[in-house]
Amino acid sequence: MTIRTILNYPDPGLSKPCAPVTRFDDQLAVLAQDLLETMRAAPGVGITAAHIGIFQRLFVLELSAAQGPLYYVNAEILSASEETIRHTEGSVSMPGATDEVERPRSVRVRYQDLQGTVIEEDAQDFHAVCIQHEIDQLDGIFWLRRLSRLKRERLARRWQKEK
Template sequence: MPVRPILRWPDPRLATPAAPVGTPDAAIRALADDLLDTMRAAPGVGITGPHVGAILRVVVLELPGDAAPTVYCDPRVVWASDETARFTEGSVSMPGVGDEVERPASVRVAYVDLDGRAREETAEGFRAACLQHEIDQLDGIFWLRRLGRVRRERAVKRWEKARRG
């Protein structure tokens, strides 16, 4: 499985809503394998099709402590808690830059697995933040948009400095 080139922010494809997958086929399974290898090489804990220019609703997550990576096709949040939590977020498309983002502390996500089975997963804490972050990316919402203006401008300046250096 090849490691694919990762789009760098502000590539406009990162702001493009991704197309639904429908029933996963061999091409989607191959994309998921490539995403996993690309994410591990980056390194990161989550990646989407749009991060590599495949504007499809596919997410791969592999968090510390997971027994195996999870692939989510066409994921969507179907419930979110009123309680919120803050976690530091970043992106494989903007390596080295991160900031705290506040999101619902718990979510339930509906998705299709690689075998075409409908699934639901309830997640809390860091896993919930990661799922919301990646689903945002599928919707064309880069994580910077979740920051206030001042913090967003600081993050962009850090990114510009890192790219020049």
């Protein structure tokens, strides 16, 4: 397992949509483990392959130590609730910068595990927010784009200055 270099905002790779994973092999398993180690070192609760410059639809979440890591390959949101939740978000590609984002409170997601098995699940609250955040990144939508233009510009300027 290797801790990989994370792309920093405003790297253009963070706006690049990711291609579907087509090979479920040892190479994918190694990439998933590298993502987990990189996320833990950052630290964060989620990371995509895009964050390390590999533009494939893979992300890892670790919402609690008790639950352990969750691996999502080729994830897509099938449905989302009309009810929303506001949650503070940030990114391993922009350490220290956070702001509140409003998203659907629950989602139904379809994805594959590391062996290629298709799974559908419902997620609520923080878990749903994290899934939406990471799928946005796989689609080339960096979380800042979910903020108003004024908030986005203010936060980006402040982060660049502190960096």
